[in-house]
Amino acid sequence: MFSTNRIANTWLCVVLLVGAVILRGLFVASYRLMFHPLSKYPGPWLAKISDGYSAWYSIKVDLHLRIEEAHAKYGPMVRIGPNKLIVNSATALQEIYRKDDVRKAQNYEAMLSIPGVFNTHTCIDKTLHRRKRKVVNQAFSDSSIRAFEPTMIKNIDIFIDQLVRHCQCHQNLDEWSEPLDMSTVTQRLALDVMGEFGFGRTFDMQTSDTNRFLIDAIRATSRVVGLFYQYPRLKKLGVEEWLKTGIWTRSKFGELVKGMVQKRLSEEADASHDLFSFIINAKDPETGQGFTLEELWCESRLFIIAGSDTSSTAMAAAFFYLSRNPECKKKLHTLIRETFSNAEEIRTGPKLASCGYLRACIDEAMRMSPPITGALLREVVSEGGMVIDGEHVSAGVNVGTSLYSIHHNNSVFDNPWKYDPNRWMGLESESEAFVNRQRMQRLAFNPFSLGSRTCVAQTMAYAEITITLAKILWYFDFRIPGGPLGQIGAGGEGDRTGRHRTQEFQLREHLTSHHEGPYLEFSLRSRDSVMSQ
Numbered sequence: 418m419f420s421t422n423r424i425a426n427t428w429l430c431v432v433l434l435v436g437a438v439i440l441r442g443l444f445v446a447s448y449r450l451m452f453h454p455l456s457k458y459p460g461p462w463l464a465k466i467s468d469g470y471s472a473w474y475s476i477k478v479d480l481h482l483r484i485e486e487a488h489a490k491y492g493p494m495v496r497i498g499p500n501k502l503i504v505n506s507a508t509a510l511q512e513i514y515r516k517d518d519v520r521k522a523q524n525y526e527a528m529l530s531i532p533g534v535f536n537t538h539t540c541i542d543k544t545l546h547r548r549k550r551k552v553v554n555q556a557f558s559d560s561s562i563r564a565f566e567p568t569m570i571k572n573i574d575i576f577i578d579q580l581v582r583h584c585q586c587h588q589n590l591d592e593w594s595e596p597l598d599m600s601t602v603t604q605r606l607a608l609d610v611m612g613e614f615g616f617g618r619t620f621d622m623q624t625s626d627t628n629r630f631l632i633d634a635i636r637a638t639s640r641v642v643g644l645f646y647q648y649p650r651l652k653k654l655g656v657e658e659w660l661k662t663g664i665w666t667r668s669k670f671g672e673l674v675k676g677m678v679q680k681r682l683s684e685e686a687d688a689s690h691d692l693f694s695f696i697i698n699a700k701d702p703e704t705g706q707g708f709t710l711e712e713l714w715c716e717s718r719l720f721i722i723a724g725s726d727t728s729s730t731a732m733a734a735a736f737f738y739l740s741r742n743p744e745c746k747k748k749l750h751t752l753i754r755e756t757f758s759n760a761e762e763i764r765t766g767p768k769l770a771s772c773g774y775l776r777a778c779i780d781e782a783m784r785m786s787p788p789i790t791g792a793l794l795r796e797v798v799s800e801g802g803m804v805i806d807g808e809h810v811s812a813g814v815n816v817g818t819s820l821y822s823i824h825h826n827n828s829v830f831d832n833p834w835k836y837d838p839n840r841w842m843g844l845e846s847e848s849e850a851f852v853n854r855q856r857m858q859r860l861a862f863n864p865f866s867l868g869s870r871t872c873v874a875q876t877m878a879y880a881e882i883t884i885t886l887a888k889i890l891w892y893f894d895f896r897i898p899g900g901p902l903g904q905i906g907a908g909g910e911g912d913r914t915g916r917h918r919t920q921e922f923q924l925r926e927h928l929t930s931h932h933e934g935p936y937l938e939f940s941l942r943s944r945d946s947v948m949s950q
């Protein structure tokens with residue numbers, strides 16, 4: 418009798434609890450659908466009531482495609498989360514990222530690997546960010562990048578050397594190498610450059626297997642962090658513990674970074690020209706405090722991820738588009754041979770700067786496949802809210818523009834899904850309409866974001882990508898292999914998820930992006946060019 422009552426009571430409690438949860442859910446959903454300041458904006462209905470929508474598509478690495486689809490269906494202003502308004506216009510982009518009415522959204526806090534420890538990228542507080550950025554800016558000044566350039570070129574030359582070996586120098590000039598996955602080799606190069614830039618020592622990714630787990634570790638870290646960025650509550654609920662994805666490689670990554678930081682700290686600040694030579698002794702002008710050990714770890718992790726994944730995406734994308742647009746590649750081959758008299762001349766300076774078409778090909782690759790594809794969220798903090806494209810948006814709302822969508826917005830870019838570097842070439846005799854169009858394009862093109870939170874490393878990234886491409890074009894020709902390998906990295910005809918464009922390099926978004934291919938075959942352009950190696 419007693420136990421029957423107990424069972425009945427337990428059931429009653431369970432039913433009441435489930436009922437309360439359902440009621441609360443219904444209440445929250447009704448509020449978000451009908452009374453929330455964003456209730457008048459269109460969007461997928463699930464996105465309006467829960468961040469679960471963004472989280473799900475973040476897991477599927479497709480969120481940029483779903484946002485693009487929502488813009489096509491609903492127009493330039495779409496609600497992609499209960500509190501997220503995404504606006505697809507060049508004017509909104511300028512208003513959101515350049516104005517002082519916003520700061521980084523609280524979602525960035527979900528990226529922290531140590532609670533309470535922010536790095537330059539995750540800082541939400543504007544004052545703290547200004548102080549960190551001031552220190553980090555020194556490492557990226559023009560003179561600093563110039564001083565680092567020989568080390569960068571040393572690593573690019575290892576890349577070239579490996580390719581020459583891959584081509585097996587003894588072959589006939591008209592023979593082609595085995596296909597090579599450009600995503601993998603550019604990731605290795607970018608990581609070696611970041612190792613040198615961050616800690617004054619290479620990861621030896623290009624020449625040894627030891628640290629190659631880093632590629633998987635970075636991908637696993639970015640996927641987990643990207644998920645929490647979309648749905649911060651998941652982190653608070655302790656979901657990280659359940660996510661076994663890459664836990665082993667992620668902790669190995671953490672140990673490697675800690676080891677490198679410790680080793681670097683045991684040396685003099687100026688032992689090498691790297692990020693640490695600037696931040697080891699930097700002091701906050703107000704508190705007199707320097708970076709703590711935990712801050713150094715977090716800053717280092719950021720640089721390794723932000724600095725490698727992005728540059729390698731840009732390089733892999735450029736190889737993809739050039740291999741599919743032989744007329745552009747041919748023009749570049751001629752340009753590089755006409756501009757430089759030998760490969761050693763290929764470094765930053767007036768000659769490289771004069772290669773406008775090379776820069777146009779790189780920019781066009783980043784327009785088509787931006788290394789960061791998503792909407793970088795900003796919270797409106799001005800008390801009275803702010804106006805975006807004529808619409809009043811209340812304080813507390815998260816706003817953003819998807820880089821992928823704005824880069825394919827057909828009111829800004831003619832034929833936006835076509836790889837066309839000429840759209841970046843200023844042709845003097847063009848009409849006023851053409852000049853206005855170009856001005857609009859420039860306003861909308863923002864692979865490095867804009868305003869006070871723009872990428873700190875633009876100059877360095879362009880130097881790395883431009884020198885690498887120019888050297889490859891100097892030494893090699895490349896082509897797509899036949900068969901299925903040649904299709905890796907491209908969209909598939911008939912795909913219904915937004916990946917149907919066969920001429921588009923496909924990115925899998927998780928904050929930064931992962932990608933595969935293109936697989937390319939290489940052939941040396943002339944033996945003389947290798948002899949000078």
Ligand code: HEM
Pocket residue numbers: 537538539550614719720723724725727728731788789793864865866869870871872873874875877878
């Ligand atoms: C093609 C290469 C690159 C692209 C397209 C790129 C893109 C971006 C973008 C879009 C942001 C803004 C992120 C946000 O608002 O959440 C950013 C920030 C940042 N990037 Fe890059 N990046 C590149 C290369 C690099 C490299 C090589 C480094 C380091 C060596 C780097 C370090 C950073 C840092 C520290 C920030 C945070 C800046 C701040 O908030 O003050 N990036 N990058």
